[in-house]
Amino acid sequence: MAAAIRLRFRRRSAIPGFGLALGYTLFYLSLIVLIPLAALLLKASGLGLRGIFEIATEPRVLAALRLSFGLSLAAAFVDSIFGLVIAWVLMRYRFPGRKLLDAAVDLPFALPTAVAGIALATLYAPNGWLGAVLLSFGIKVAFTPLGIFIALMFVGLPFAVRTVQPLIAEIDREVEEVSATLGASRAQTLRRVILPMLTPAMLTGFALAFARSVSEYGSVIFIAGNLPYVSEIAPLLIVIKLEEYNYAGATGIAAIMLAVSFVTLLAINLLQAWTRRFAHA
Amino acid sequence: MDIRIVDIAKDFGGTGALRGVSLDIRDGELIALLGPSGSGKTTLLRVIAGLEIPSAGQVLFANEDATNLPVQHRRIGFVFQHYALFRHMTVFDNIAYGLRVRPRAEQPSRQEIGQRVEALLDLVQLPGIEKRYPAHLSGGQRQRVALARALAVEPRVLLLDEPLGALDAKVRKDLRRWLRELHDRTGHTTVFVTHDQDEALELADRVAILNEGRVEQIGTPDEVYDTPASPFVMAFVGDTTSMPIELRDGQATFAGKRLMADIIGSVEGQTQLYLRPGDAVLVKPDPDDLAGTVLGVRRTATGRRVHVRLDPTATEIEIEAAASRNVSVGEAVGVRILKGRVFSAA
Amino acid sequence: MRDATATRRVAAVTGETPVARAVLIAVAVTFLGIVLIFPIIVVFVEAFRNGFAAFLAAFDDPDARAAIRLTLMVAAIAVPLNLVFGLAASWAIAKFDFRGKNILITLIDLPFSVSPVVSGLVYVLLFGAQGLLGPWLKAHGIQIIFALPGIVLATIFVTFPFVARELIPLMQEQGSGEEEAALSLGAGGLRTFLTITLPNVRWGLLYGVLLCNARAMGEFGAVAVVSGHIRGVTTTMPLHVEILYNEYNFVAAFAVASLLALLALVTLAAKSYLEWRYGGAIASAIPRR
Numbered sequence: 001m002a003a004a005i006r007l008r009f010r011r012r013s014a015i016p017g018f019g020l021a022l023g024y025t026l027f028y029l030s031l032i033v034l035i036p037l038a039a040l041l042l043k044a045s046g047l048g049l050r051g052i053f054e055i056a057t058e059p060r061v062l063a064a065l066r067l068s069f070g071l072s073l074a075a076a077f078v079d080s081i082f083g084l085v086i087a088w089v090l091m092r093y094r095f096p097g098r099k100l101l102d103a104a105v106d107l108p109f110a111l112p113t114a115v116a117g118i119a120l121a122t123l124y125a126p127n128g129w130l131g132a133v134l135l136s137f138g139i140k141v142a143f144t145p146l147g148i149f150i151a152l153m154f155v156g157l158p159f160a161v162r163t164v165q166p167l168i169a170e171i172d173r174e175v176e177e178v179s180a181t182l183g184a185s186r187a188q189t190l191r192r193v194i195l196p197m198l199t200p201a202m203l204t205g206f207a208l209a210f211a212r213s214v215s216e217y218g219s220v221i222f223i224a225g226n227l228p229y230v231s232e233i234a235p236l237l238i239v240i241k242l243e244e245y246n247y248a249g250a251t252g253i254a255a256i257m258l259a260v261s262f263v264t265l266l267a268i269n270l271l272q273a274w275t276r277r278f279a280h281a
Numbered sequence: 282m283d284i285r286i287v288d289i290a291k292d293f294g295g296t297g298a299l300r301g302v303s304l305d306i307r308d309g310e311l312i313a314l315l316g317p318s319g320s321g322k323t324t325l326l327r328v329i330a331g332l333e334i335p336s337a338g339q340v341l342f343a344n345e346d347a348t349n350l351p352v353q354h355r356r357i358g359f360v361f362q363h364y365a366l367f368r369h370m371t372v373f374d375n376i377a378y379g380l381r382v383r384p385r386a387e388q389p390s391r392q393e394i395g396q397r398v399e400a401l402l403d404l405v406q407l408p409g410i411e412k413r414y415p416a417h418l419s420g421g422q423r424q425r426v427a428l429a430r431a432l433a434v435e436p437r438v439l440l441l442d443e444p445l446g447a448l449d450a451k452v453r454k455d456l457r458r459w460l461r462e463l464h465d466r467t468g469h470t471t472v473f474v475t476h477d478q479d480e481a482l483e484l485a486d487r488v489a490i491l492n493e494g495r496v497e498q499i500g501t502p503d504e505v506y507d508t509p510a511s512p513f514v515m516a517f518v519g520d521t522t523s524m525p526i527e528l529r530d531g532q533a534t535f536a537g538k539r540l541m542a543d544i545i546g547s548v549e550g551q552t553q554l555y556l557r558p559g560d561a562v563l564v565k566p567d568p569d570d571l572a573g574t575v576l577g578v579r580r581t582a583t584g585r586r587v588h589v590r591l592d593p594t595a596t597e598i599e600i601e602a603a604a605s606r607n608v609s610v611g612e613a614v615g616v617r618i619l620k621g622r623v624f625s626a627a
Numbered sequence: 628m629r630d631a632t633a634t635r636r637v638a639a640v641t642g643e644t645p646v647a648r649a650v651l652i653a654v655a656v657t658f659l660g661i662v663l664i665f666p667i668i669v670v671f672v673e674a675f676r677n678g679f680a681a682f683l684a685a686f687d688d689p690d691a692r693a694a695i696r697l698t699l700m701v702a703a704i705a706v707p708l709n710l711v712f713g714l715a716a717s718w719a720i721a722k723f724d725f726r727g728k729n730i731l732i733t734l735i736d737l738p739f740s741v742s743p744v745v746s747g748l749v750y751v752l753l754f755g756a757q758g759l760l761g762p763w764l765k766a767h768g769i770q771i772i773f774a775l776p777g778i779v780l781a782t783i784f785v786t787f788p789f790v791a792r793e794l795i796p797l798m799q800e801q802g803s804g805e806e807e808a809a810l811s812l813g814a815g816g817l818r819t820f821l822t823i824t825l826p827n828v829r830w831g832l833l834y835g836v837l838l839c840n841a842r843a844m845g846e847f848g849a850v851a852v853v854s855g856h857i858r859g860v861t862t863t864m865p866l867h868v869e870i871l872y873n874e875y876n877f878v879a880a881f882a883v884a885s886l887l888a889l890l891a892l893v894t895l896a897a898k899s900y901l902e903w904r905y906g907g908a909i910a911s912a913i914p915r916r
Contacts, residue, residue, distance in 0.1 A: 015816075029712075110895050119669045179378070194383075215744070222872065261742070
């Protein structure tokens with residue numbers, strides 16, 4: 001009976017170990033990821049949609065969510081623009097230090113968030129290297145939403161660069177040449193041929209940077225100042241609710257953030273499916 | 282439009298360089314640039330297009346110096362080997378591209394663009410595929426869309442880089458004929474690059490044969506096949522076999538034996554005799570003829586190709602024999618050379 | 628049959644003018660310098676602000692040593708577990724065709740799209756005093772939250788996909804031809820795996836393990852939620868950094884942070900080296916789905 005099910009379930013193969021490998025994979029996945037997430041969903045479902053809505057519309061929660069989503073969108077947007085320029089420069093030009101910069105792009109990925117957090121807080125503090133300069137222009141960064149924005153830009157940047165880079169590498173130079181032979185100026189080629197080819201990757205990078213920014217905690221809390229209603233992000237509010245033993249409140253916010261993560265994930269998948277429409281020409 | 286290429290040189294410090302190429306292309310002509318890879322044929326095509334700036338020499342378009350004319354202003358139609366279609370654009374947008382990037386004052390109206398694209402798709406016999414994306418076209422269809430896109434800008438010259446190179450054999454044959462018909466109908470001056478001699482000979486009015494950055498010969502298919510200017514040309518455009526001979530006062534000898542062959546070209550002393558497989562015949566062993574041993578036989582469409590080692594040397598040549606002639610490996614045969622060609626060392 | 632390769636082509640056609648190029652390079656370098664390079668420099672400058680002795684003094688603190696020990700221990704448990712999982716998952720996914728494969732891949736990626744804070748929260752909801760299993764655990768005297776098991780679990784969760792994500796595309800690309808050949812020559816399943824599959828993916832595997840380890844040692848948000856911040860007992864290095872920083876003990880905070888930063892730099896250097904040396908044999912670390 002088990003064998004009969006498996007035959008329909010997978011194509012036969014001469015290679016052994018399928019049962020063991022898949023069995024262990026599912027066991028471990030369930031234990032570490034699925035069951036704990038299910039516990040969260042169970043707890044959230046206990047609140048009901050109404051309960052979650054009530055939590056979400058508490059003024060302090062609402063302010064935090066608005067701040068987190070708004071700043072994440074803004075940071076991801078700026079990352080996408082600069083990410084495109086950086087990816088283009090790293091892929092197309094040769095200059096001293098290029099390889100070092102290319103490697104440095106992954107820094108936010110490798111650097112522990114708490115380390116990044118205290119470094120950014122120190123850098124942009126009123127007496128910090130950059131903070132002092134900006135303050136002389138009357139711009140206050142540390143302990144303001146602007147500081148949060150900078151931290152989010154830091155964590156999202158590698159996604160914006162790394163998603164676009166392989167697509168730039170894939171661009172066939174002949175496509176640019178043929179555009180020129182058809183009479184297009186370089187600017188027209190960039191706008192009409194190159195940019196549309198990179199747009200799906202930019203959108204993917206944007207979505208990934210956004211997803212990462214929304215959920216970021218360590219890099220942000222040191223520079224944020226964490227003033228309720230002003231510079232308090234949603235993940236921090238989860239921690240605060242937990243410390244107050246307000247499990248329902250924490251769960252409610254977490255459920256909203258999970259939902260947003262999944263929607264973003266879905267959007268990325270749809271985007272990729274849409275991109276495949278004109279793959280390999 | 283006629284094109285004159287004068288002493289073009291292009292050095293990359295690698296293969297594909299040009300070393301002083303001159304070529305006149307007549308208005309309305311279909312000309313092939315034929316050569317092995319690395320011979321510089323694609324580089325020459327790209328120099329004509331303006332995609333490559335020559336290090337020396339001149340390109341004249343209708344007697345005007347176009348050497349430094351930017352590619353955007355040359356009004357050429359270039360078709361890449363792999364077509365380089367814009368994959369995020371529909372067939373319609375691909376073909377209309379050259380019209381839409383024109384300055385606003387010169388841009389045709391929407392309606393005109395639509396009509397032009399439709400007419401071009403009819404011309405390349407692909408009506409009704411405007412809305413498709415390149416990913417959903419076959420290789421042959423992509424090729425024709427690329428051609429339509431190049432034709433949309435009413436180019437003064439059509440430049441095709443290995444136009445049939447990326448297609449499979451069957452499609453290639455059909456498209457070859459179709460390309461020729463299209464050329465006869467539209468009359469565009471056309472230059473195409475190929476490494477396939479059959480394609481060049483069948484398709485082109487004239488063939489320019491390139492080797493190591495130089496033009497070895499330019500002429501009609503008959504000329505390059507029947508009166509090759511160099512051993513390279515002879516070997517490149519058809520099957521060629523060769524043997525060492527000694528030539529004195531027009532009299533050729535091989536290993537001390539006189540050849541009763543018709544020798545074209547004049548060289549004194551030791552030289553190499555080049556012949557087509559049909560220029561020698563197998564005969565019964567006879568003291569007057571060369572003696573040889575059959576090393577191998579293979580069947581061709583028209584007869585048999587016999588691989589013979591000539592005694593007493595180790596020289597091996599290929600001879601065309603009738604299909605009715607039975608030859609077995611190891612057989613001792615006589616070989617009579619009918620004609621051959623010698624080239625004075627360049 | 629192309630006579631000219633990309634590097635030899637004329638810049639004028641497929642490149643920007645020198646001025647535009649210089650501007651773009653300047654923008655990219657400035658942006659990367661300010662956003663990425665400055666913060667990493669600050670870490671080391673602050674760590675050595677009061678000299679080398681003050682830097683070293685930060686590690687005389689028994690709590691700092693405890694934090695380092697705990698971090699190493701957590702990584703030593705979490706990384707091998709995720710390594711074994713990564714091998715099993717990539718074997719099942721890359722070498723076999725079965726229904727629901729794409730869903731499985733999505734589920735494996737799931738922890739990447741969950742906030743670290745939420746990653747910690749799920750275990751609190753499950754094992755915490757008021758959690759689903761809390762009363763049962765308490766009755767049996769098992770402590771998970773605010774103890775080592777919770778920290779390890781949260782770390783495993785956040786580093787869950789690293790090895791698998793690295794290996795799946797690599798194994799898929801390599802196909803099953805070599806394994807089938809080995810099996811046809813009489814090798815057993817385990818032997819085939821050890822002598823064929825594992826050597827083929829070793830650089831990708833190393834790469835995945837490096838990234839997994841860096842994240843395991845540096846994780847902050849998830850661990851912060853489950854740790855309880857019991858000084859010298861449940862504080863990992865990043866948590867210790869937080870405590871020192873909040874106590875305004877900046878030099879010590881940055882001293883400990885500099886160790887973590889160094890780990891990040893070494894990881895990046897190793898990654899760059901692997902990419903340079905074995906370019907084709909490793910996949911991109913960034914989720915590109």
